[in-house]
Amino acid sequence: MRDAFIYDAIRSPRGKGRSDGSLHEVTPVKLSADMLNAVADRNGLDGHVVEDVIWGNATQVKEQGGCLARTSVLASKLDERIPGLSINRFCASGMEAVNLAANQVKGGAGDAYIAGGVECMSRVAMGSDGAAIAVDPSVAMNTYFVPQGISADIIATEYGFSRDDADAFAVESQKRAAAAWEDGRFKKSIVEIKDQNGLTILDRDEYMRPGTDMQALGGLKASFKDQGEVMPGFDAVAMMKYPHLEKINHIHHAGNSSGIVDGSAAVLIGSKEFGEAQDLKPRARIRATTKIGTDPTIMLTGPVPATQKILKDSGMAIGDIDLFEVNEAFSSVVLRFMQAFDVDHDVLNVNGGAIAMGHPLGASGAIIIGTLLDELERQDKEIGLATLCVASGMGAATIIERV
Numbered sequence: 001m002r003d004a005f006i007y008d009a010i011r012s013p014r015g016k017g018r019s020d021g022s023l024h025e026v027t028p029v030k031l032s033a034d035m036l037n038a039v040a041d042r043n044g045l046d047g048h049v050v051e052d053v054i055w056g057n058a059t060q061v062k063e064q065g066g067c068l069a070r071t072s073v074l075a076s077k078l079d080e081r082i083p084g085l086s087i088n089r090f091c092a093s094g095m096e097a098v099n100l101a102a103n104q105v106k107g108g109a110g111d112a113y114i115a116g117g118v119e120c121m122s123r124v125a126m127g128s129d130g131a132a133i134a135v136d137p138s139v140a141m142n143t144y145f146v147p148q149g150i151s152a153d154i155i156a157t158e159y160g161f162s163r164d165d166a167d168a169f170a171v172e173s174q175k176r177a178a179a180a181w182e183d184g185r186f187k188k189s190i191v192e193i194k195d196q197n198g199l200t201i202l203d204r205d206e207y208m209r210p211g212t213d214m215q216a217l218g219g220l221k222a223s224f225k226d227q228g229e230v231m232p233g234f235d236a237v238a239m240m241k242y243p244h245l246e247k248i249n250h251i252h253h254a255g256n257s258s259g260i261v262d263g264s265a266a267v268l269i270g271s272k273e274f275g276e277a278q279d280l281k282p283r284a285r286i287r288a289t290t291k292i293g294t295d296p297t298i299m300l301t302g303p304v305p306a307t308q309k310i311l312k313d314s315g316m317a318i319g320d321i322d323l324f325e326v327n328e329a330f331s332s333v334v335l336r337f338m339q340a341f342d343v344d345h346d347v348l349n350v351n352g353g354a355i356a357m358g359h360p361l362g363a364s365g366a367i368i369i370g371t372l373l374d375e376l377e378r379q380d381k382e383i384g385l386a387t388l389c390v391a392s393g394m395g396a397a398t399i400i401e402r403v
Helices: 028-043 068-075 093-106 137-143 148-159 163-182 214-218 225-229 234-241 272-278 303-314 331-341 364-379
Strands: 005-011 052-056 085-087 112-120 200-202 261-270 284-293 323-326 383-390 394-402
Touching: 005 028, 005 272, 005 364, 028 068, 028 112, 028 261, 052 068, 052 093, 068 085, 085 093, 093 112, 093 261, 093 284, 093 364, 093 394, 112 364, 148 225, 148 234, 148 331, 163 214, 163 331, 225 234, 261 272, 261 364, 284 303, 303 331, 303 383, 303 394, 323 331, 323 364, 364 383, 364 394
Parallel strands: 052 085, 052 112, 323 383
Antiparallel strands: 005 261, 005 284, 112 261, 284 394, 383 394
């Protein structure tokens, strides 16, 4: 099999996922086309040099439906002979797009792909697609379905994380994100979003709250307590699945959970021959990819078995990894990862994460791969691992190695 290399990785700034957010006026097609155009411009791509565009988004209805990938190609300056494939692995959609593209290149099905994703959460609301696992009783009852916030609180209860633990992690995420922006660490990858007149709409992540402290977070009400405890509550469902739990400790709220935002990201992946033909220098090799199914009730523990699987499959150990990016869906998700592998926070999410900057569902997997690559280069490190938890009980991971 051939190697698959990352030649470029970009992302938009993340806008608040509300009607007053800076990117609310930007459609998913326009935001996606902006990313495709930026990849083409930055790398001098012309004609049918890219085999396909693989694009992830989690809520594939309305403006984000109808094979958004193909529509975005047609709305961009890319050659119309380049098709488009929309995929959905919920929060890992952007990562799965990258992994699928890499494995296509490795298998010889084309020399180059643009992969990534988008989510305009201010325009297409999360859950508006009416997922069967949540709304079909025949499925929900058999899987002991609970909402993700309850799942995050189950993790905290099962593995012993307190409200202070979660809040302290969130404060640190905000501090790191603010420091990273101040230091210009995202400058290489950020593509500012402009309107039709060429005026800048957004050039910086706007969800951040750098002044966040423990006192401010301490005043917030636990977001999922009523959902869990008010009868008929989801806590009762969870304890049918996990009878050893006497009660669920509700510790998560808006300040220690990922932010709802709009955003997009793209990664240019190709073979060695593609780079030579286009006079492009590879930045990293995609060394391994994986995905796995997990318990659908606790739901968000996927980064742990996904990491175990990808390390085993690639013949590596946790100590071989220099830097980690674990998507900050909720504080307890990342705290559990660090606990499971005894990973120091100094080498994980060093520039903050989705708690501070937001989680545009279909784009986040591609975003954290790009962030990981930038940080490996900044620190002159070699190997990084990115991973995400995924709705309905799944996990995905990618290992990259600088070249």
